[in-house]
Amino acid sequence: MRHSPYPARVETWAAVDSLRVVREYADRPITEPELHRILNAARRAGSSRNKQRWDLLVVRDRARLRALTEVAPYGTHMAQAAAVIAIVTPDPRLPDASLAITWDSGRAAQNMVLTAWELGIGSCPITVYEPDRLREILGYPPTHHAPFMLALGYPADPKVLEQPKRPGGRKELDEILHQETW
């Protein structure tokens, strides 16, 4: 059993390379120091002209976690998550909205995902399909949107943390790489 609040130490590339989505969670809470570090990882992220156009809304109440499953057909595992973090931004779909709103929030999300992974905590990004229902549940104002959330939790099967990569899980580099010009 681990006793320090931050026991795991994973090098950056190892975290990037070993990361996988976790959708089955142990019945084990994320501690306050762990959650704090994960949230700070988003807070620390860079953003276009340092605008930091994000709020973070953390849900840990079990009934509310269950309610969240109504907003995402591929998000039923939120009901078992230790926490869900909604990344709330200004409306990214307004005609004059900067793409950086969404790009920056993706960068902040990846900071959280990798920071969680180092702590042995798995995560799964959730795409929101029912934004009106989500606003009802979470109560943010009409000016704001939360197109993406992260479900977080210790993996039900800790072996996932060291599992080999699935062959064919990603395109090969030469399929996506261009040198100098297209």
Add this chain to the structure above:
Amino acid sequence: MRHSPYPARVETWAAVDSLRVVREYADRPITEPELHRILNAARRAGSSRNKQRWDLLVVRDRARLRALTEVAPYGTHMAQAAAVIAIVTPDPRLPDASLAITWDSGRAAQNMVLTAWELGIGSCPITVYEPDRLREILGYPPTHHAPFMLALGYPADPKVLEQPKRPGGRKELDEILHQETW
């Protein structure tokens, strides 16, 4: 002087927490193994339904790096970068385009930025203001767009890698955090 292709080892949280934007670069190339790892960091990123809607276009030719400065008023430092990586995606501004195109490419970018940082390589995200000119320079098809690029290079001043954070550089956590509901 370092001899191994991958000498640096930085724990994930330390990379997230210490990362800063680097806009002044040493006249020192990024090695092939280093570049390969950085590109693979993007390739490894998760994406909505594993669609991997990204191509990576790497520019290292000095004349082309100079030309890239024409597309971004805040990107003059690209002329001195060791490499610029354009993240090319399907058009994210089409009315029915998924926000995940942009969100996922932000996640991939953050993987690259952190992986580079572990190697002692700095980076700076570039917002593209002249997309038509960028397409002329890089030659990708009209179906594709590259709203964001990363400039990469060893810092002119290596002390930046261990510099303390600028006070007030980010909002405090309690300014952006909401528990359970807004």
